[in-house]
Amino acid sequence: MKSAIPSLNLPAAPEAGGISEVTPAEGLRAVLDNLDALVYVSDLETHDLLYMNAYGRKIWGSIDGRKCWEVLQDSASPCDFCTNHLLIDAEGTPSPPHIWEFQNRLDQRWYQCRDQAIPWIDGRLVRLEIATDITERKEMELALKEAHEKARAAALEDDLTGLRNRRAFFELGNQLLKQSRRSGSPLAIIMFDLDYFKKINDNHGHEAGDEVLRHIGQLLESNVREADIAARIGGEEFAILLADAHAVQASELAERLLELMQKTPVRYRDVRIRPTASFGISALHPEEPDLKNLLARADNAMYQSKALGRGRVRIKP
Numbered sequence: 001m002k003s004a005i006p007s008l009n010l011p012a013a014p015e016a017g018g019i020s021e022v023t024p025a026e027g028l029r030a031v032l033d034n035l036d037a038l039v040y041v042s043d044l045e046t047h048d049l050l051y052m053n054a055y056g057r058k059i060w061g062s063i064d065g066r067k068c069w070e071v072l073q074d075s076a077s078p079c080d081f082c083t084n085h086l087l088i089d090a091e092g093t094p095s096p097p098h099i100w101e102f103q104n105r106l107d108q109r110w111y112q113c114r115d116q117a118i119p120w121i122d123g124r125l126v127r128l129e130i131a132t133d134i135t136e137r138k139e140m141e142l143a144l145k146e147a148h149e150k151a152r153a154a155a156l157e158d159d160l161t162g163l164r165n166r167r168a169f170f171e172l173g174n175q176l177l178k179q180s181r182r183s184g185s186p187l188a189i190i191m192f193d194l195d196y197f198k199k200i201n202d203n204h205g206h207e208a209g210d211e212v213l214r215h216i217g218q219l220l221e222s223n224v225r226e227a228d229i230a231a232r233i234g235g236e237e238f239a240i241l242l243a244d245a246h247a248v249q250a251s252e253l254a255e256r257l258l259e260l261m262q263k264t265p266v267r268y269r270d271v272r273i274r275p276t277a278s279f280g281i282s283a284l285h286p287e288e289p290d291l292k293n294l295l296a297r298a299d300n301a302m303y304q305s306k307a308l309g310r311g312r313v314r315i316k317p
């Protein structure tokens, strides 16, 4: 006895009497309805759903007289991410399959979709989508990406103050410097070192010193703009890169920080500590090779502040 559809390897149907013969359509339906993937066909223009296999109907329900965006997305209009326009070229001939990944709004699962324009049984071109659930892989990828971003953020942050660390200062600072050179906008730097910090540690303990450093971190966080880069670049050394600013603006900010250090003492147990710092300011030269150079000038100015008695601001143009 021969099978009715040998290419589908279906069981042979009896030729006469008994059970009716298996048609090619039934055979294809058996294959499509047992696939572990969504398969659907919709009209490229009207978005009417013409076919959806059992996998899809089980998740998204019946397709009768409904559009793909109603069934698959519960939307009131075509999806803004619809790929129909990518499936045929300007002459109206089918383009190569378009493969993409997205998260379905209704079941919140991730799918890899393979979209293609194919000739339908009545001759018109229609959209065929085959979508495979890739949620587990996607979740693993997203978790890995998140862990990677967290690790990177931690590697660029100073644990004690929450400011950028030295590495981040140079990494981000050099980017900002290049950007400023390209756009021709000014860039200024403030560098400061706390005065007689060793005495704070010696007199009140290391924990009190840490509290002072944290306090300085908060002062910087609340006084620099989003575009600026504030960092702790050494034990009691800080630097701020000020985007789109000249030395005079940097100097004004430094004076304000010095004043705030005096006005808002650090409370540690029963003592109030009023730290001061020596500030050095500089600004980007048109031919500045890198951030190291700019920082070296600010460092030089900072040492002048120390030499002149500390608790002051010096500019080295």
Ligand SMILES: Nc1nc2c(ncn2[C@@H]2O[C@H](COP(=O)(O)OP(=O)(O)OP(=O)(O)O)[C@@H](O)[C@H]2O)c(=O)[nH]1
Pocket: 160, 193, 194, 195, 196, 197, 198, 199, 201, 205, 206, 207, 208, 209, 210, 213, 234, 235, 236, 306, 310
């Ligand atoms: N509490 C605390 N102290 C630190 C930290 N990092 C560095 N220090 C201390 O900072 C002090 C720096 O001392 P010095 O380099 O002599 O400088 P200074 O006492 O501030 O004196 P001048 O800079 O000359 O005004 C040292 O005692 C370091 O141990 C830190 O993370 N926490």
